[in-house]
Amino acid sequence: MTTATIIGSGPNGLSAAIVLAAAGIDVKVLELNSRIGGACSTAETALPGFRQDLGSSVYPMGFASPFFRSLPVSIPWIIPPAQCAHPLDDGTAVLLEHSIEETVTTLDSCDRRAYRRLIEPLTGEFDQLIEEVLSPMWHFPRHPLLLARFGPLALLSGKRLAKPFFRGRRARAFFCKHDDSLDPPARTSNISRGRSCPDGRGARTWMAYSARGSPNPV
Numbered sequence: 174m175t176t177a178t179i180i181g182s183g184p185n186g187l188s189a190a191i192v193l194a195a196a197g198i199d200v201k202v203l204e205l206n207s208r209i210g211g212a213c214s215t216a217e218t219a220l221p222g223f224r225q226d227l228g229s230s231v232y233p234m235g236f237a238s239p240f241f242r243s244l245p246v247s248i249p250w251i252i253p254p255a256q257c258a259h260p261l262d263d264g265t266a267v268l269l270e271h272s273i274e275e276t277v278t279t280l281d282s283c284d285r286r287a288y289r290r291l292i293e294p295l296t297g298e299f300d301q302l303i304e305e306v307l308s309p310m311w312h313f314p315r316h317p318l319l320l321a322r323f324g325p326l327a328l329l330s331g332k333r334l335a336k337p338f339f340r341g342r343r344a345r346a347f348f349c350k351h352d353d354s355l356d357p358p359a360r361t362s363n364i365s366r367g368r369s370c371p372d373g374r375g376a377r378t379w380m381a382y383s384a385r386g387s388p389n390p391v
């Protein structure tokens with residue numbers, strides 16, 4: 174029987190192990206740490222009963238991933254009521270809600286149409302787009318026009334995206350704020366990296382947030 178050894182039990186190692194095992198290969202996963210999960214682990218590190226994410230914590234792309242959805246297990250994603258919030262000095266917040274309709278109510282009225290114009294075309298064809306985005310970097314696109322529409326937006330930083338698209342303070346703050354706390358390479362691709370995540374870690378696609386939620390694993 175063909176055998177395979179996977180070094181590391183992070184999400185990529187485990188995914189590879191699943192694919193290989195499903196193909197009938199005898200798989201062994203080696204892990205250096207005492208727990209599996211790599212940078213996606215959660216553990217009680219401080220107080221009993223309080224579990225902390227040891228690395229990553231926000232997974233819109235995992236939630237949207239065709240691979241994860243194809244698995245014969247139910248992943249217990251935690252889906253928060255609002256997917257992220259950007260607090261403002263006046264005590265209110267911009268909220269990324271589960272629907273575009275609700276999200277725009279937390280923006281200045283001058284930006285509601287612009288937000289829809291930016292996000293709706295992407296969420297409308299979300300499944301096709303996510304298939305492109307999650308394919309290997311060098312592949313022949315099955316939805317080239319969609320990818321061409323998304324690509325230029327994905328390359329813009331939050332500031333560059335927000336300035337021409339929005340006039341109001343709320344949307345601009347929501348898209349830009351965390352640029353300041355990021356190192357230069359991380360400032361790019363805000364629509365694709367979900368830069369609005371308040372803790373600055375976040376998720377890979379804005380559309381994944383907008384269309385599918387930003388679940389955290391249990």
Ligand SMILES: Cc1cc2nc3c(=O)[nH]c(=O)nc-3n(C[C@H](O)[C@H](O)[C@H](O)COP(=O)(O)OP(=O)(O)OC[C@H]3O[C@@H](n4cnc5c(N)ncnc54)[C@H](O)[C@@H]3O)c2cc1C
Binds near residue numbers: 203234
């Ligand atoms: C602080 C932090 C925050 C993050 N936040 C997010 C987020 O919010 N959302 C998101 O989508 N992504 C986030 N990420 C990225 C995400 O965690 C990684 O993309 C993902 O964990 C990569 O998975 P992986 O399987 O490739 O590697 P890892 O998760 O790094 O797993 C590698 C595994 O290999 C093991 N290993 C290494 N060397 C050996 C060896 N020689 N022998 C045996 N085992 C070995 C390690 O112990 C580890 O368990 C974050 C990452 C970090 C560090």
